[in-house]
Amino acid sequence: MSPYVRPVSNTWWLQRRPYTLFIVREITSVFVAGYCAFLLYLLYRLGQGAEGYAVALEVMRSPLSVALHVMALLFVLYHTVTWFNLTPKVMVVRVGEERLSPFLIAAGVYASWIVLSVFIAWLIFAG
Amino acid sequence: MREETVQLEIFRYRPEEDAEPTYDRYEVPFRRDWVILDAMNYIKDEIDGTLAYRWSCRMGVCGSCGMMVNGVPKLTCATFLKEYYPRPIRVEPLAGFPVERDLIIVMDDFMAKLQSVTPWIVRREGEEKPVEEGEYLQTPAQLMAYKQYSMCINCLLCYAACPVYVADNSFVGPAALALAQRYDLDSRDQGHALRQPVVGSHEGVWECTFVGECSAVCPKNVDPAGAIQRAKVTSTMEYFKDTLMPWGRRA
Numbered sequence: 001m002s003p004y005v006r007p008v009s010n011t012w013w014l015q016r017r018p019y020t021l022f023i024v025r026e027i028t029s030v031f032v033a034g035y036c037a038f039l040l041y042l043l044y045r046l047g048q049g050a051e052g053y054a055v056a057l058e059v060m061r062s063p064l065s066v067a068l069h070v071m072a073l074l075f076v077l078y079h080t081v082t083w084f085n086l087t088p089k090v091m092v093v094r095v096g097e098e099r100l101s102p103f104l105i106a107a108g109v110y111a112s113w114i115v116l117s118v119f120i121a122w123l124i125f126a127g
Numbered sequence: 128m129r130e131e132t133v134q135l136e137i138f139r140y141r142p143e144e145d146a147e148p149t150y151d152r153y154e155v156p157f158r159r160d161w162v163i164l165d166a167m168n169y170i171k172d173e174i175d176g177t178l179a180y181r182w183s184c185r186m187g188v189c190g191s192c193g194m195m196v197n198g199v200p201k202l203t204c205a206t207f208l209k210e211y212y213p214r215p216i217r218v219e220p221l222a223g224f225p226v227e228r229d230l231i232i233v234m235d236d237f238m239a240k241l242q243s244v245t246p247w248i249v250r251r252e253g254e255e256k257p258v259e260e261g262e263y264l265q266t267p268a269q270l271m272a273y274k275q276y277s278m279c280i281n282c283l284l285c286y287a288a289c290p291v292y293v294a295d296n297s298f299v300g301p302a303a304l305a306l307a308q309r310y311d312l313d314s315r316d317q318g319h320a321l322r323q324p325v326v327g328s329h330e331g332v333w334e335c336t337f338v339g340e341c342s343a344v345c346p347k348n349v350d351p352a353g354a355i356q357r358a359k360v361t362s363t364m365e366y367f368k369d370t371l372m373p374w375g376r377r378a
Contacts, residue, residue, distance in 0.1 A: 008293055086337060
Protein backbone atom coordinates (compact mmCIF):
# COMPACT_ATOMS: atom_id res chain seq x y z
CA MET A 1 0.00 0.00 0.00
CA SER A 2 1.86 3.04 -1.16
CA PRO A 3 0.67 6.64 -1.31
CA TYR A 4 -0.49 7.75 -4.75
CA VAL A 5 1.54 10.49 -6.43
CA ARG A 6 -0.52 12.46 -8.93
CA PRO A 7 1.11 13.36 -12.24
CA VAL A 8 1.40 17.07 -13.14
CA SER A 9 0.06 17.85 -16.60
CA ASN A 10 2.11 20.02 -18.96
CA THR A 11 -0.89 22.32 -19.32
CA TRP A 12 -1.22 23.09 -15.58
CA TRP A 13 -0.69 26.77 -16.39
CA LEU A 14 -3.79 26.84 -18.59
CA GLN A 15 -6.07 25.46 -15.91
CA ARG A 16 -6.31 28.60 -13.79
CA ARG A 17 -6.22 32.24 -14.86
CA PRO A 18 -3.65 33.40 -12.25
CA TYR A 19 -1.22 30.71 -13.47
CA THR A 20 -1.74 31.70 -17.11
CA LEU A 21 -1.08 35.37 -16.29
CA PHE A 22 2.04 34.32 -14.39
CA ILE A 23 3.38 32.37 -17.37
CA VAL A 24 2.63 35.33 -19.67
CA ARG A 25 4.57 37.56 -17.27
CA GLU A 26 7.51 35.13 -17.41
CA ILE A 27 7.41 34.98 -21.22
CA THR A 28 7.58 38.78 -21.43
CA SER A 29 11.20 38.45 -20.23
CA VAL A 30 12.06 36.95 -23.62
CA PHE A 31 10.92 40.18 -25.28
CA VAL A 32 12.81 42.33 -22.77
CA ALA A 33 16.00 40.33 -23.46
CA GLY A 34 15.31 40.34 -27.21
CA TYR A 35 14.96 44.11 -27.27
CA CYS A 36 18.23 44.49 -25.34
CA ALA A 37 19.91 42.38 -28.05
CA PHE A 38 18.33 44.62 -30.69
CA LEU A 39 19.69 47.76 -28.95
CA LEU A 40 23.17 46.16 -29.03
CA TYR A 41 22.73 45.60 -32.77
CA LEU A 42 21.80 49.28 -33.17
CA LEU A 43 24.93 50.33 -31.25
CA TYR A 44 27.03 48.02 -33.44
CA ARG A 45 25.62 49.62 -36.60
CA LEU A 46 26.09 53.11 -35.15
CA GLY A 47 29.73 52.21 -34.54
CA GLN A 48 30.11 51.63 -38.28
CA GLY A 49 29.31 55.27 -38.98
CA ALA A 50 26.55 56.98 -40.97
CA GLU A 51 26.31 54.28 -43.64
CA GLY A 52 26.00 51.43 -41.15
CA TYR A 53 23.35 53.35 -39.23
CA ALA A 54 21.38 53.94 -42.45
CA VAL A 55 21.26 50.15 -42.92
CA ALA A 56 19.85 49.76 -39.41
CA LEU A 57 17.22 52.45 -40.08
CA GLU A 58 16.22 50.61 -43.26
CA VAL A 59 15.85 47.36 -41.31
CA MET A 60 13.70 49.15 -38.73
CA ARG A 61 11.35 50.51 -41.41
CA SER A 62 10.38 47.07 -42.66
CA PRO A 63 6.79 45.99 -41.83
CA LEU A 64 8.13 42.93 -39.98
CA SER A 65 10.27 45.15 -37.76
CA VAL A 66 7.34 47.50 -37.07
CA ALA A 67 5.15 44.53 -36.13
CA LEU A 68 7.85 43.12 -33.83
CA HIS A 69 8.32 46.54 -32.23
CA VAL A 70 4.60 46.85 -31.47
CA MET A 71 4.57 43.33 -30.01
CA ALA A 72 7.69 43.96 -27.95
CA LEU A 73 6.22 47.22 -26.66
CA LEU A 74 3.04 45.48 -25.47
CA PHE A 75 4.95 42.69 -23.74
CA VAL A 76 7.46 45.05 -22.14
CA LEU A 77 4.61 47.25 -20.87
CA TYR A 78 2.92 44.18 -19.36
CA HIS A 79 6.24 43.15 -17.81
CA THR A 80 6.76 46.60 -16.31
CA VAL A 81 3.24 47.00 -14.97
CA THR A 82 3.11 43.53 -13.36
CA TRP A 83 6.48 44.00 -11.65
CA PHE A 84 5.62 47.54 -10.53
CA ASN A 85 2.43 46.20 -9.00
CA LEU A 86 4.43 43.58 -7.10
CA THR A 87 6.93 46.13 -5.73
CA PRO A 88 4.80 47.20 -2.73
CA LYS A 89 4.56 43.55 -1.65
CA VAL A 90 8.34 43.30 -1.45
CA MET A 91 9.09 46.72 0.04
CA VAL A 92 7.85 47.04 3.59
CA VAL A 93 8.69 50.59 4.59
CA ARG A 94 7.98 51.67 8.14
CA VAL A 95 7.53 55.28 9.13
CA GLY A 96 7.69 55.26 12.91
CA GLU A 97 5.25 52.58 14.01
CA GLU A 98 3.09 52.66 10.88
CA ARG A 99 3.66 50.72 7.68
CA LEU A 100 3.79 53.01 4.66
CA SER A 101 0.73 52.37 2.49
CA PRO A 102 1.44 49.96 -0.40
CA PHE A 103 -0.47 52.38 -2.62
CA LEU A 104 2.08 55.15 -1.94
CA ILE A 105 4.99 52.82 -2.83
CA ALA A 106 3.30 51.84 -6.10
CA ALA A 107 2.56 55.51 -6.81
CA GLY A 108 6.25 56.22 -6.19
CA VAL A 109 7.52 53.73 -8.78
CA TYR A 110 4.96 54.86 -11.36
CA ALA A 111 5.87 58.51 -10.74
CA SER A 112 9.59 57.79 -11.20
CA TRP A 113 8.75 55.86 -14.38
CA ILE A 114 6.96 58.90 -15.80
CA VAL A 115 9.69 61.35 -14.70
CA LEU A 116 12.45 59.20 -16.26
CA SER A 117 10.45 58.72 -19.48
CA VAL A 118 9.87 62.49 -19.78
CA PHE A 119 13.58 63.10 -19.13
CA ILE A 120 14.60 60.65 -21.87
CA ALA A 121 12.03 62.11 -24.28
CA TRP A 122 13.47 65.54 -23.53
CA LEU A 123 17.02 64.29 -24.20
CA ILE A 124 15.94 62.92 -27.57
CA PHE A 125 13.65 65.66 -28.84
CA ALA A 126 15.25 68.77 -27.31
CA GLY A 127 18.75 67.74 -28.39
CA MET B 128 -41.71 20.53 -2.96
CA ARG B 129 -38.65 18.55 -3.99
CA GLU B 130 -35.57 19.28 -1.93
CA GLU B 131 -32.78 21.13 -3.73
CA THR B 132 -29.59 19.09 -4.00
CA VAL B 133 -26.01 19.63 -5.05
CA GLN B 134 -23.61 17.15 -6.69
CA LEU B 135 -20.22 16.47 -5.14
CA GLU B 136 -17.57 14.68 -7.21
CA ILE B 137 -15.08 13.32 -4.74
CA PHE B 138 -11.60 11.97 -5.40
CA ARG B 139 -11.37 8.41 -4.06
CA TYR B 140 -8.22 6.37 -3.61
CA ARG B 141 -8.31 3.10 -1.68
CA PRO B 142 -4.70 1.83 -1.72
CA GLU B 143 -5.66 -1.78 -0.91
CA GLU B 144 -8.03 -1.98 -3.91
CA ASP B 145 -7.22 0.80 -6.39
CA ALA B 146 -4.15 1.17 -8.54
CA GLU B 147 -5.50 4.51 -9.77
CA PRO B 148 -7.80 7.02 -8.11
CA THR B 149 -11.43 7.37 -9.22
CA TYR B 150 -14.16 9.97 -8.71
CA ASP B 151 -17.38 9.12 -6.85
CA ARG B 152 -20.49 11.27 -7.28
CA TYR B 153 -22.73 12.03 -4.31
CA GLU B 154 -25.94 14.01 -4.18
CA VAL B 155 -26.40 15.94 -0.95
CA PRO B 156 -29.10 18.36 0.20
CA PHE B 157 -28.34 21.98 -0.69
CA ARG B 158 -28.47 24.24 2.34
CA ARG B 159 -27.47 27.88 2.14
CA ASP B 160 -25.71 27.71 5.49
CA TRP B 161 -23.72 24.56 4.72
CA VAL B 162 -20.02 24.62 4.01
CA ILE B 163 -18.36 21.88 1.95
CA LEU B 164 -17.23 20.16 5.14
CA ASP B 165 -20.89 19.89 6.25
CA ALA B 166 -21.71 18.17 2.96
CA MET B 167 -18.74 15.79 3.43
CA ASN B 168 -19.92 14.95 6.96
CA TYR B 169 -23.41 14.33 5.56
CA ILE B 170 -21.95 11.88 3.01
CA LYS B 171 -19.90 10.13 5.70
CA ASP B 172 -22.90 9.85 8.09
CA GLU B 173 -25.72 9.13 5.63
CA ILE B 174 -24.36 7.78 2.34
CA ASP B 175 -20.87 6.30 2.46
CA GLY B 176 -19.04 5.72 5.73
CA THR B 177 -15.83 4.71 3.96
CA LEU B 178 -14.99 8.25 2.82
CA ALA B 179 -11.75 9.38 4.48
CA TYR B 180 -10.78 13.03 5.10
CA ARG B 181 -9.25 15.15 7.86
CA TRP B 182 -11.09 17.78 9.85
CA SER B 183 -11.30 19.03 13.38
CA CYS B 184 -12.35 22.50 14.50
CA ARG B 185 -14.89 23.58 11.81
CA MET B 186 -13.88 27.21 12.35
CA GLY B 187 -10.75 27.94 10.32
CA VAL B 188 -8.30 27.55 13.19
CA CYS B 189 -6.96 23.99 13.11
CA GLY B 190 -5.91 23.92 9.46
CA SER B 191 -6.86 20.25 8.92
CA CYS B 192 -9.61 20.42 6.31
CA GLY B 193 -7.73 21.93 3.35
CA MET B 194 -8.73 20.37 0.01
CA MET B 195 -8.85 21.32 -3.67
CA VAL B 196 -12.35 22.62 -4.44
CA ASN B 197 -12.87 22.87 -8.19
CA GLY B 198 -9.09 23.03 -8.57
CA VAL B 199 -8.47 25.77 -5.97
CA PRO B 200 -7.03 25.06 -2.51
CA LYS B 201 -9.63 25.95 0.16
CA LEU B 202 -10.41 25.31 3.81
CA THR B 203 -13.60 23.26 3.34
CA CYS B 204 -14.96 24.56 6.66
CA ALA B 205 -14.90 28.10 5.30
CA THR B 206 -16.17 27.47 1.75
CA PHE B 207 -19.95 27.53 1.28
CA LEU B 208 -21.92 25.30 -1.07
CA LYS B 209 -23.83 28.40 -2.22
CA GLU B 210 -20.61 29.79 -3.77
CA TYR B 211 -20.87 26.99 -6.37
CA TYR B 212 -24.56 26.05 -6.47
CA PRO B 213 -26.10 24.82 -8.75
CA ARG B 214 -22.90 23.64 -10.45
CA PRO B 215 -21.33 20.35 -9.28
CA ILE B 216 -18.41 20.65 -6.88
CA ARG B 217 -15.24 18.63 -7.38
CA VAL B 218 -13.30 17.88 -4.19
CA GLU B 219 -9.74 16.54 -4.38
CA PRO B 220 -6.80 16.17 -2.00
CA LEU B 221 -4.40 19.14 -1.80
CA ALA B 222 -2.23 19.27 -4.94
CA GLY B 223 1.48 18.55 -4.69
CA PHE B 224 1.28 15.96 -1.92
CA PRO B 225 1.12 12.14 -2.18
CA VAL B 226 -2.33 10.73 -1.34
CA GLU B 227 -2.60 8.30 1.56
CA ARG B 228 -6.31 7.56 1.07
CA ASP B 229 -9.20 9.51 -0.50
CA LEU B 230 -8.67 13.14 0.58
CA ILE B 231 -5.89 12.46 3.06
CA ILE B 232 -2.44 13.63 2.02
CA VAL B 233 0.99 12.59 3.29
CA MET B 234 2.50 15.71 4.88
CA ASP B 235 5.83 14.30 6.12
CA ASP B 236 7.69 16.41 3.55
CA PHE B 237 6.22 19.62 4.96
CA MET B 238 6.93 18.56 8.55
CA ALA B 239 10.61 18.02 7.72
CA LYS B 240 10.79 21.40 5.96
CA LEU B 241 9.08 23.18 8.82
CA GLN B 242 11.66 21.77 11.21
CA SER B 243 14.53 22.69 8.88
CA VAL B 244 13.90 26.45 9.36
CA THR B 245 14.22 26.26 13.19
CA PRO B 246 10.74 27.70 13.83
CA TRP B 247 11.19 28.71 17.45
CA ILE B 248 12.87 31.52 19.36
CA VAL B 249 16.62 30.92 19.60
CA ARG B 250 18.89 32.70 22.09
CA ARG B 251 22.66 32.72 21.72
CA GLU B 252 24.69 30.52 24.06
CA GLY B 253 24.64 32.12 27.50
CA GLU B 254 22.23 34.90 26.54
CA GLU B 255 19.05 33.25 27.69
CA LYS B 256 17.60 35.03 30.73
CA PRO B 257 16.88 32.89 33.79
CA VAL B 258 13.14 32.37 34.28
CA GLU B 259 13.20 34.44 37.51
CA GLU B 260 14.11 37.55 35.50
CA GLY B 261 10.75 37.40 33.74
CA GLU B 262 9.73 37.60 30.15
CA TYR B 263 11.39 39.38 27.23
CA LEU B 264 9.35 42.54 26.73
CA GLN B 265 8.31 43.83 23.31
CA THR B 266 6.87 47.13 22.17
CA PRO B 267 3.73 47.09 19.99
CA ALA B 268 5.94 48.00 17.02
CA GLN B 269 8.22 45.01 17.67
CA LEU B 270 5.15 42.77 17.80
CA MET B 271 3.75 44.22 14.56
CA ALA B 272 7.04 43.44 12.79
CA TYR B 273 6.27 39.72 12.73
CA LYS B 274 2.66 39.27 13.91
CA GLN B 275 1.17 38.72 10.44
CA TYR B 276 3.58 35.83 9.76
CA SER B 277 2.75 34.23 13.11
CA MET B 278 -0.89 33.70 12.10
CA CYS B 279 -0.05 30.61 9.98
CA ILE B 280 -2.10 27.51 10.84
CA ASN B 281 -0.04 25.08 8.70
CA CYS B 282 -3.07 24.23 6.54
CA LEU B 283 -0.82 23.77 3.46
CA LEU B 284 -3.14 25.61 1.05
CA CYS B 285 -0.12 27.71 0.04
CA TYR B 286 1.87 24.61 -0.94
CA ALA B 287 -1.03 23.28 -3.03
CA ALA B 288 -1.34 26.69 -4.75
CA CYS B 289 2.39 26.92 -5.53
CA PRO B 290 3.22 25.59 -9.03
CA VAL B 291 6.91 25.52 -8.10
CA TYR B 292 6.32 23.16 -5.17
CA VAL B 293 3.78 21.06 -7.07
CA ALA B 294 6.22 20.60 -9.97
CA ASP B 295 9.29 19.93 -7.82
CA ASN B 296 8.93 19.51 -4.09
CA SER B 297 12.57 20.21 -3.32
CA PHE B 298 11.37 23.83 -2.72
CA VAL B 299 11.22 24.62 1.01
CA GLY B 300 7.89 26.28 0.29
CA PRO B 301 5.75 29.26 1.34
CA ALA B 302 4.60 28.45 4.90
CA ALA B 303 8.01 27.26 6.16
CA LEU B 304 9.77 30.31 4.66
CA ALA B 305 7.12 32.68 6.08
CA LEU B 306 7.67 31.11 9.51
CA ALA B 307 11.42 31.57 9.14
CA GLN B 308 10.68 35.29 8.60
CA ARG B 309 8.33 35.27 11.56
CA TYR B 310 11.21 34.28 13.88
CA ASP B 311 13.90 36.31 12.08
CA LEU B 312 11.82 39.47 12.57
CA ASP B 313 11.13 38.77 16.25
CA SER B 314 13.12 41.13 18.50
CA ARG B 315 13.60 38.31 21.06
CA ASP B 316 15.20 35.96 18.54
CA GLN B 317 18.90 35.54 17.74
CA GLY B 318 18.67 32.51 15.44
CA HIS B 319 18.95 34.13 12.00
CA ALA B 320 22.33 32.49 11.31
CA LEU B 321 20.78 29.05 11.93
CA ARG B 322 17.96 29.66 9.45
CA GLN B 323 19.86 31.51 6.74
CA PRO B 324 21.61 28.41 5.25
CA VAL B 325 18.14 26.94 4.54
CA VAL B 326 16.30 30.18 3.71
CA GLY B 327 19.06 31.61 1.49
CA SER B 328 19.74 28.36 -0.38
CA HIS B 329 18.63 27.59 -3.91
CA GLU B 330 15.82 25.38 -2.55
CA GLY B 331 14.90 28.21 -0.18
CA VAL B 332 13.75 31.64 -1.30
CA TRP B 333 15.58 31.50 -4.64
CA GLU B 334 13.37 28.73 -5.96
CA CYS B 335 10.38 31.10 -5.67
CA THR B 336 9.35 32.74 -8.94
CA PHE B 337 6.77 35.01 -7.25
CA VAL B 338 3.61 33.54 -8.70
CA GLY B 339 1.87 35.04 -5.67
CA GLU B 340 -0.90 32.43 -5.42
CA CYS B 341 0.28 31.29 -1.96
CA SER B 342 -0.78 34.67 -0.58
CA ALA B 343 -3.98 34.69 -2.64
CA VAL B 344 -5.24 31.41 -1.13
CA CYS B 345 -4.00 31.94 2.45
CA PRO B 346 -7.03 31.92 4.80
CA LYS B 347 -5.10 33.85 7.47
CA ASN B 348 -3.64 36.65 5.30
CA VAL B 349 -0.13 35.59 6.22
CA ASP B 350 1.26 36.73 2.82
CA PRO B 351 4.01 34.13 2.41
CA ALA B 352 4.87 35.55 -1.03
CA GLY B 353 5.67 38.91 0.57
CA ALA B 354 7.70 37.20 3.31
CA ILE B 355 9.77 35.31 0.72
CA GLN B 356 10.51 38.41 -1.37
CA ARG B 357 11.60 40.28 1.77
CA ALA B 358 13.90 37.35 2.63
CA LYS B 359 15.37 37.60 -0.89
CA VAL B 360 16.19 41.28 -0.26
CA THR B 361 17.79 40.41 3.12
CA SER B 362 19.81 37.55 1.57
CA THR B 363 21.05 39.79 -1.22
CA MET B 364 22.06 42.61 1.14
CA GLU B 365 23.94 40.15 3.35
CA TYR B 366 25.72 38.66 0.35
CA PHE B 367 26.94 42.09 -0.79
CA LYS B 368 27.93 43.13 2.74
CA ASP B 369 29.94 39.92 3.19
CA THR B 370 31.58 40.24 -0.22
CA LEU B 371 32.39 43.96 -0.13
CA MET B 372 33.20 44.18 3.58
CA PRO B 373 34.60 40.79 4.58
CA TRP B 374 36.14 42.31 7.73
CA GLY B 375 32.64 43.05 9.04
CA ARG B 376 31.52 39.44 8.72
CA ARG B 377 28.87 38.52 11.23
CA ALA B 378 29.72 35.81 13.72
